[in-house]
Amino acid sequence: MLKTSLPPDNSAMLEKAIAAVAAAMADPSRVKMLCALMDGRAWTATELSAAADVAPSTASGHLARLVEGQLITCLSQGRHRYYRLAGHDVAALVEQMMGLSWSRITPPETTAPKAMREARTCYDHLAGTVAVQIYDFMQAESWLEADGSALTLYGREQFLALGVSLSDHPRRKACCACLDWSERRFHLGGEAGAALLIHMESKGWIQRVAGYREVVVTASGKAAVKRFFSR
Known part of the structure; x- marks a missing residue:
């Protein structure tokens, strides 16, 4: 092994x-x-x-x-x-x-519509390229444990600084790495992912499309993602 x-x-x-x-x-x-x-x-x-x-x-x-x-x-x-x-x-x-000379394989093309691929809901949390970008940032900045199973103390402090409400005794997984079906990489799930989605919606950073999983990232949302979740 x-x-x-x-x-x-x-x-x-x-x-x-x-x-x-x-x-x-x-x-x-x-x-x-x-x-x-x-x-x-x-x-x-x-x-x-x-x-x-x-x-x-x-x-x-x-x-x-x-x-x-x-x-x-x-x-x-x-x-x-x-x-x-x-x-x-x-x-x-x-x-x-x-070695460095092997040929790289072309990744499979996704059939997801462009708007759905950018941002959508995954149960009660955000998915798509924006969500993957946020998750990558959180991992790089040590907001998350290596396997994405929990927020670090620093990560919890950053959530609270953003104004994201977190329960001290959640009834579900506090945090988890959820595989994104269009990006094939992880986005943030669990209680922390759900709380972040609620926060982004309350701030007007995202808007739901009635009757669909697709969400629209507003101009203020794009600015917020760049400000808070990019290096």
Whole structure:
């Protein structure tokens, strides 16, 4: 099994880890899948089978091998399953072993309408490119724990500074990383995501489209996102 965070003096474990990665990457089809996943997004098995130019049944075996080697993880979102690299350390190790000359795979095109892709609701929180941008900022600025499962103390302070109300004893997950179906990256879910959506709507930063999940980011909303959620 792959272990990427190893003590520097434990050469035996390091050798086993490298061997596990090398074994998982020994097949050209698996290498193509890893190349595709290097874009940082989550892909379906069907998309990865097309990227690797193999049958879906063959792709399933390769994906199982990559999951077993802890190079990728499988995420369930509703009725769909997505695959993505297991972490930044895996991406770095894969790229080092592949070298910098491998050809990159073109990401799959989304069929989502442009307006829906930009901003929409996902249950009770914001989704789309704007939401992914906000989540990326929060991670980069340490508002969130590494896995997105909770706000850090600093992040909670920043939420309160924005005027976003948070419960001290939420009845649901305080925070979670929710996979965005159009962007294939994470946006903010849980109680914190719901509270942020309410706050953005109350401030007039977003406006709901009646009868639809689509929301419109207003001019003041775009300015606010740039002010509060960009580096």
